[in-house]
Amino acid sequence: MNWRQLFDDRNKFFWVLQLTGWIGYGLIQYLGSFTQEMRDIYMVIVALGAYAGFLLTIPLRYLYRRIWNRRPAWLFFVVLVASFVTAALWAVIDNATNWEIYRFGYRPINPLFYFNYTIAKWYIILSWSGLYFVIKYYQMLQDEKQKALTAASMAHQSQLKMLRYQLNPHFLFNTLNAISTLILVEENKAANKMMSRLSDFLRFSLDNEPIKRITLAREVEVLMLYLDIEKVRFEERLQVFTAITEDAARALVPSMFLQPLIENSIKYAIARLEEQGTIEINARVEVETLVIEVKDNGPVAVHEIPKRSNKGGGVGLSNTAERLKALYGKQYSFNLFANDPTGCIVEIRIPWQVV
Structure with a gap:
C-alpha cells in the first residue's frame, strides 16, 4: 500500500499516526530524561505512560467525530473540557505508575505539583486534539478539491464532446x-x-x-x-x-x-x-x-x-x-x-x- 492509498483510508491512516505518534512521544520522554537515574525500569515507566496516552486519546477521536458539525464555540468548549479530563486521568495513571513501580511505594503528592503536572499533560492532549482537527480539516479540503476537479473535468469533457459532435x-x-x-x-x-x-x-x-x-x-x-x-x-x-x-x-x-x-x-x-x-x-x-x-x-x-x-x-x-x-x-x-x-x-x- 502506497502513501496515497494510506492517506485515502482514513481509519488506517489514523491508527498509523496514533501508533507512531505515541511511540515518538515515548522515545522523546526517555531520551530527554538523561538527568534521571537511567535504570531499565525507567524505560518501562515511560512506555506505560505513552501507552496510557495512546489508550486515553482513542475515545477523544470518537467524541470529536460526534460533535464535528456543532457550532465552533461549542466545539471549542468540548475540546477544552474533554482534553482536561483526559489529561487529569493520564496524570493520575502516570503518577500511580511512577510511585508504585519506580519509587517503590505510594507517597502523598503535593496538590500544586499534581495540578501543574496535569496542566503539562493537558498541553500534550490539546496538541493531540489540534493535530487531529488540522488533519481532519485538511482531508476534508482535499476531498472538496478532488470533487471540484472531478466536476470540472466532467464539465470540460462534456464541453469538448458537444463542440466535436x-x-x-x-x-x-x-x-x-x-x-x-x-x-x-x-x-x-x-x-x-x-x-x-x-x-x-x-x-x-x-x-x-x-x-x-x-x-x-x-x-x-x-x-x-x-x-x-x-x-x-x-x-x-x-x-x-x-x-x-x-x-x-x-x-x-x-x-x-x-x-x-x-x-x-x-x-x-x-x-x-x-x-x-x-x-x-x-x-x-x-x-x-x-x-x-x-x-x-x-x-x-x-x-x-x-x-x-x-x-x-x-x-x-x-x-x-x-x-x-x-x-x-x-x-x-x-x-x-x-x-x-x-x-x-x-x-x-x-x-x-x-x-
Whole structure:
C-alpha cells in the first residue's frame, strides 16, 4: 500500500499516526530524561505512560467525530473540557505508575505539583486534539478539491464532446445534399464514390472519442477521406498540397479539428472559384510549439477575411477556436491572415506534445 492509498483510508491512516505518534512521544520522554537515574525500569515507566496516552486519546477521536458539525464555540468548549479530563486521568495513571513501580511505594503528592503536572499533560492532549482537527480539516479540503476537479473535468469533457459532435450534423447535411444533387443529375458513379468515402469518414468519427487526441499524421490521413469526398464534387478544380515535418507529424492534436477549417476553405474559396482552387496544409515545430497553417487561394480580399470568419452560425472556425481554448487555455493562438495574392491563411499555434 502506497502513501496515497494510506492517506485515502482514513481509519488506517489514523491508527498509523496514533501508533507512531505515541511511540515518538515515548522515545522523546526517555531520551530527554538523561538527568534521571537511567535504570531499565525507567524505560518501562515511560512506555506505560505513552501507552496510557495512546489508550486515553482513542475515545477523544470518537467524541470529536460526534460533535464535528456543532457550532465552533461549542466545539471549542468540548475540546477544552474533554482534553482536561483526559489529561487529569493520564496524570493520575502516570503518577500511580511512577510511585508504585519506580519509587517503590505510594507517597502523598503535593496538590500544586499534581495540578501543574496535569496542566503539562493537558498541553500534550490539546496538541493531540489540534493535530487531529488540522488533519481532519485538511482531508476534508482535499476531498472538496478532488470533487471540484472531478466536476470540472466532467464539465470540460462534456464541453469538448458537444463542440466535436456539433460538427457531424453540419458536415453530414452538406455531404448528403451533394450526394442528392449527384443522384438528381444521374451521376450515380460519383454519388456512390462519395457515399463510400462518407462511410469511411463517419466510421472513424464514431470510433474515436471526441476528448482524445491523435497524432497529426493520423489527423491528416483522416482529413484526406473528407477531401476525397469533396474531390468527387469538384474533380480537378480542387488540389490539395501538404508539407508536414517529421516532428510535426508526431504531435498530438484534437481529433478532427482540421476538418472544419478545410470545410470553411471549400465553402468560401474553392466553391466560388471557376478555375482551379488549391488548399495547402503546412505544419512545423518552432521552439516546442506546433504551428499549423491552412491556406487557400479563394477570391477573398483582405478586408473580407473578418466577415468570412464570422459566417456559419458559430460552427466551423469559431467551433475550432472554442475546442482549442477548452483544451489549451491560454497556450494557443488562432489567427486569420490574407494569403498572397488572394485567399486566406488560418494559423494555429498549440503546445508541441508527443506520445
